[in-house]
Amino acid sequence: MELSSEDSFCLNVMLATGVQAVRIDTACMTVYGLTEKGDASIQLHPTCRQDQYLKLVRQALAEHALDSPEGYPVYLRRWTRMGQLRDDNLARLLLTGEEEAVVAVVHAPGLTDEIARRAWWAMPTLENARRMLEKEPVAQGAMGKVLADFLVDHLPFEENPAAIMDTVRWLLHYNLVDENAQNTLWNRGREHGAYYVGFLEIHPDRLPKQLPARADFAQISDRLAPLITAQNPFAIQLLRLLAAPGQSFLAGCEEAMQRPGTHEIVSPLLNAIGQYFSALHDYLVPAASLDRWLTEGAQLDTGQPEIAQQLSDLLKVAPELRDQISALLMLARTNSELAYLILSRTTAVNALLVTKLQPLFAPLTQQIRLLRQSI
Numbered sequence: 001m002e003l004s005s006e007d008s009f010c011l012n013v014m015l016a017t018g019v020q021a022v023r024i025d026t027a028c029m030t031v032y033g034l035t036e037k038g039d040a041s042i043q044l045h046p047t048c049r050q051d052q053y054l055k056l057v058r059q060a061l062a063e064h065a066l067d068s069p070e071g072y073p074v075y076l077r078r079w080t081r082m083g084q085l086r087d088d089n090l091a092r093l094l095l096t097g098e099e100e101a102v103v104a105v106v107h108a109p110g111l112t113d114e115i116a117r118r119a120w121w122a123m124p125t126l127e128n129a130r131r132m133l134e135k136e137p138v139a140q141g142a143m144g145k146v147l148a149d150f151l152v153d154h155l156p157f158e159e160n161p162a163a164i165m166d167t168v169r170w171l172l173h174y175n176l177v178d179e180n181a182q183n184t185l186w187n188r189g190r191e192h193g194a195y196y197v198g199f200l201e202i203h204p205d206r207l208p209k210q211l212p213a214r215a216d217f218a219q220i221s222d223r224l225a226p227l228i229t230a231q232n233p234f235a236i237q238l239l240r241l242l243a244a245p246g247q248s249f250l251a252g253c254e255e256a257m258q259r260p261g262t263h264e265i266v267s268p269l270l271n272a273i274g275q276y277f278s279a280l281h282d283y284l285v286p287a288a289s290l291d292r293w294l295t296e297g298a299q300l301d302t303g304q305p306e307i308a309q310q311l312s313d314l315l316k317v318a319p320e321l322r323d324q325i326s327a328l329l330m331l332a333r334t335n336s337e338l339a340y341l342i343l344s345r346t347t348a349v350n351a352l353l354v355t356k357l358q359p360l361f362a363p364l365t366q367q368i369r370l371l372r373q374s375i
Helices: 005-016 050-066 074-082 087-093 099-107 113-122 126-133 142-157 161-173 179-188 194-202 217-229 233-242 244-257 263-275 290-296 305-317 319-332 336-344 350-356 358-372
Strands: 021-025 030-035 038-043
Touching: 005 030, 005 038, 005 050, 021 050, 021 113, 030 113, 050 087, 087 099, 087 113, 099 113, 099 126, 113 126, 113 142, 126 142, 126 161, 142 161, 142 179, 161 179, 161 194, 161 263, 179 194, 194 244, 194 263, 217 233, 217 305, 233 244, 233 305, 233 319, 244 263, 244 358, 263 319, 263 336, 290 336, 290 358, 305 319, 319 358, 336 358, 350 358
Parallel strands: none
Antiparallel strands: 021 030, 030 038
16 A cells, blocks of 8 residues: 555655655545644555555655654654653654644743744644743743633643642642633633632732732731831731732632642642641641641740740730631641641532531631731
């Protein structure tokens, strides 16, 4: 079996004219090529069964692009998603007409903005857009906005919580979405809690729809001013929580806990809460279990003289805030380990999962509300 003389001639002409990428529409038996002047196409004329003929076409493309007459190399299929491809081969892989080759390019750590443009033409999918946006040269290049707009428009069709969280993370990490788009993504959290996690991780102090500072913020700020000047880490963190961004973060966490959806969302949500207090992690050890957190999480005595003195200074200035300070300590010790036993014993999702998580979420919500309510 061999290609028809017409198809062989047309393919050779296309490849000789500096085509940048190739894709094959198997349904209509057409080969498309991306050139500097636009798209070129070749209508195939099979001389045998279509699947056999397409194999011949791919072999011809691979022989030209990679000097591999047997088609797309098997070892590249194994390495596709491991990011182990040589960067100098990426452009040539896009000439094979193989979707697996496009995926290999998309996952390559050396992906450039220009190669991403060609790969996107060859295979514009949600997963490819997400993987390309992870690379800084692409996110900061001309393709960044193209991919970001596509992801924002098509995320409602994504059902995988991990994929949603990853997408929102990268969109926010590289500041690729404007205020309106951020509001759109945040609002989708009302239907799928995975949207909230990326915001709580990446922009904890810049969440959409900011709430005002707590009503007594100005009064407490004046009283804590000497401790802030002295760089008391607990006073700094407490005031951060009472300010408008902190109140918005606490409200966002409470909202997210009402819609955990699936197991995949719970752990990063809890870690995002704990990470908000990363400035205190040199002083406080995250709780190793839910029982330890409930019994020891609010303890002011850390066993370290310097820390005990800083907490003592804070309590002397604002003794009426003792409960809020205890709540701060509990939130600072929050992490994914708190939900381990609960999640390991259930496969529940959505509303039933919320019920199963109440031994953790109820006290966590209580601490958050202590910090949101004025005295």
